[in-house]
Amino acid sequence: MLSDVKLVRLAKQGDVEAFETLCRRYERSVVAAALACIRDLQLAEDIAQESLMIAFRRIKTLKSDEKFASWLITITRRQAIRAARSRKLAVKVSLDSTETESTTDEVDAWIENEHLLELVARLPEQERVLIGLRFFDEHSFQEIARITDRPLGTVTKQTSRAIARLRSWSSGGD
Amino acid sequence: MNNDIIEKQLQQLGESLRNRESITDQMLKNLGEQPQKNQRDKQHAERGSTGFKSRWFAFAASLAVVACCLGVMLFSLFSRPQVSWGQMTRAVQEQEWIRGTAEGKNGKRTVWVSTKNNKWAINFSSTKIFCNQTKKIKYEYIDWEKTITKLPVDDHTIEKVLPVTALSQDKKAIEPWLFGTEKVISQKRKVVSEKGKKWIEFELLMWRGSMRNAVLRVDPKTKLPVRLTFSSNGSSETSVWEFDYPLRGPSDIYAMGVPRDTKIVDLIPDKRTQLLLKELKQNRNRIEDFRMVVRRSPERLAMVVFKKGRKWRVDYCSWNSTTLIPELSNDGWYDGKLPGVHSAPLYVSDGTEVWQNTNFRVGQKTNWKKSEYVGPRNLLNGEDLGNMTLAPYTKLISALYPKIEPRKGWKLSVDYKPKGHKGKVLIKTSVELAGGKSFGHNWYYLNPAKGHAVDRIELFTTTDGNAEDKNSIIDWQVITMDDFFQSKKGVWLCRKATFPHYPIDKATATYHFDFPNKLDDKLFKLPSDKAEKK
Structure with missing residues (x-):
């Protein structure tokens, strides 16, 4: 398994497969990042896809190859925030239409995850990426160590720290 | 402990x-559609330093790269048939019509759906239904009735008809074109060969329904489904739907063979009534997660209801513990003392099914079985405080924001100035009861000052259809709701309901609500399937 750094270098040279591998590695984390900002799963997936496209087009502008994951998630968050704003406007306009009600059900299913996603979004950059890789993209710790080019011990420690943080926030701590 | 919860x-x-x-698959497809810019950039990066500046050459080179990529993609496509769920869905949505047919015990069943035209129709032997989802109108015709009933539909009506009623589910459409709003909870893809032809098959597990297992066969060339086979776990019974894609489908109910001179019974309410019913529904859906303690007097009976999203649970408090629960108290009492009250679970629902503990005496071993009479939406979506006989008076939301909609056989009207109830709005519904000798009437008084929450329900039976004829009334019950307050989201709720109770004149239920930020998911965990088999 190639590390992110190697894949990013290949992708910068135009290797589509390398970029595809990067995308598959992070696609669920990217959707989760979008969902943290916007409550619509379908829209979040569209935003995630758009963000991957942007990343593909702009990958040469990425200065630190080892920061691909956080760079990608930052792009996604920006896109999602932008979409959330325009969506708010759209909802405002159509308040009187009969269409608005259906959104309740769509939102409902994700509402339980919302709080958790918000907490994940609050994590420091590195930890957020680890949580995404571990739980959303379902990589083993060994794989994450290879992906992020970090020692296995560091990865497990940082992940535990991230979970502890989430636990503390979840139970009302700052 | 909490750590485990977070991880889970x-x-x-x-x-x-x-x-x-x-999403990577879709993204790659999109990249394939607009590769020039990227490839041009790539050529600049790769060739710029060597001084190779010719645009024409760069263009030719980029074409070659694209061709190579396409070659690799085509090779992988043909060497192993690959159709993703998304590709299949899009292929279906591009069709004018999808037609599904199935042979059953009662004859042939046909379903037409057009996502392009937003129309669907079904023909199940004697029943014909045509729906224009854009206009939100549905026409129903049953051979022996000889009338067409015109009904309103909402966005979820499709759930009730497509393509098998057994799979109907109320939310989360994955692909409304095929499964109604049924949710597919797991999906496996495989390639199968039959008579020298390769097919893609998706093995699906549906959210609920007696036939939860489904196999969808897709033609890898057209990416279109050709067959859907439903089966139930542990049974050889199957239901098979075959699909084809005609250019034309039925344009209206008459195109399905209904005579043009058939009488139409129009049940579409006027705009004002539609808005009123919509408001009831919206308020019902807006209610946040809650914990509700129900205390009934004069007998000592107490229950605790938990609601989280679509999940819910009812616990039965022990007789001794009931004495501890005050009818009403401040939040502090419930937070502090309620955990010490002994209770046993009675119902639990994960939003898709309801399980009932038939041995709900506190301290006894539970005995769970899937409930045959209580549905997952009964707690919140009913019409009054009744129906859940083991947990009476817990259906408060159903009483405050009843699910009222035009229904076949029912009369529905609204009185905006009901006599003796100034400032209220009265919704009257009535139906001819079995045998045709009596009529049931449900009258709901809505209070506009309390967000149109219902504060009085009159349930009565008459010997003739005229509800105003007091002499014909043979049964009369009144439920009243008092002591209203607003939830955090601004939904009006009440703390007290009074209802008839025989032989005692009246009984009262008091309600204490709180709105915890987080209700533990464990509360709503269904007993395992093993328990059902036992």
């Missing part, structure tokens, strides 16, 4: 995300 929640969230179609 993260795992569940991850699982939900992974059950979705890969």
Whole structure:
């Protein structure tokens, strides 16, 4: 398994497969990042896809190859925030239409995850990426160590720290 | 402990995300559609330093790269048939019509759906239904009735008809064109060969329904489904739907063979009534997660209701503990003392099914079985305080915001100035009861000052259809709701309901609500399937 750094270098040279591998590695984390900002799963997936496209087009502008994951998630968050704003406007306009009600059900299913996603979004950059890789993209710790080019011990420690943080926030701590 | 919960929640969230179609596939497809810019950039990067500046050459080179990529993609496509769920869905949506047919005990069943035209129709032997989803109108015709009933539909009506009623489910459409709003909870893809032809088959597990297992066969060339086979676990019974894609489908109910001179019974309410019913529904859906303690007097009976999203649970408090529960008290009492009250679970629902503990005496071993009489939406979506006989008076939301909609056989009217109830709005519904000798009437008084929450329900039976004829009334019950307050989201709720109670004149239920930020998911965990088999 190639590390992110190697894949990013290949992708910068135009290797589509390398970029595809990067995308598959992070696609669920990217959707989760979008969902943290916007409550619509379908829209979040569209935003995630758009963000991957942007990343593909702009990958040469990425200065630190080892920061691909956080760079990608930052792009996604920006896109999602932008979409959330325009969506708010759209909802405002159509308040009187009969269409608005259906959104309740769509939102409902994700509402339980919302709080958790918000907490994940609050994590420091590195930890957020680890949580995404571990739980959303379902990589083993060994794989994450290879992906992020970090020692296995560091990865497990940082992940535990991230979970502890989430636990503390979840139970009302700052 | 909490750590485990967080990890579990993260795992569940991850699982939900992974059950979705890969966005990388779609992104790559889009990249394939607009590669020039990227490839041009690439050529600049690769060739710029060597001084190779010719645009024409760069263009030719980029074409070659694209051709290579396409070659690799085509090779992988043909060497192993690959159709993603998303590709299949899009292929269906591009069709004018999808037609599904199935042979059953009662004859041939046909379903037409057009996502392009937003129309669907079904023909199940004697029943014909045509729906224009854009206009939100549905026409129903049953051979022996000889009338067409015109009814309003909402966005979820499709759930009730497509393509098998057994799979109907109320939310989360994955692909409304095929499964109504049924949710597919797991999906496996495989390639199968039959008579020298390769097919893609998706093995699906549906959210609920007696036939939860489905196999969808897709033609890899057209990416279109050709067959859907439903089966139930542990039974050889199957239901098979074959699909084809005609250019034309029925344009109206008459195109399905209904005579043009058939009488139409129009049950579409006027605009004002539609808005009123919509408001009831919206308020019902807006209510946040809650814990509700129900205390009934004069007998000592107490229950605790938990609601989280679509999940809910009712606990039965022990007789001794009931004495501890005050009819009404401040939040502090419930927070401090309620955990010490002994209770046993009575119902639990994960939003898709309801399980009932038939041995709900506190301290006894539970005995769970799937409830045959209580549905997952009964707690919140009923019409009054009744129906859940083991947990009476817990259906408060159903009383405050009843599910009222035009229904076949029912009369529905609204009186905006009901006599003796100034400032209220009265919704009257009535139906001819079995045998045709009596009529049931449900009258709901809505209070506009309290967000149109219902504060009085009159349930009565008459010997003739005229509800105003007091002499014909043979049964009369009144439920009243008092002591209203607003939830955090501004939904009006009440703390007290009074209802008839025989032989005692009246009984009262008091309600204490609180709105915890987080209700533990364990509360709503269904007993395992093993328990059902026992």
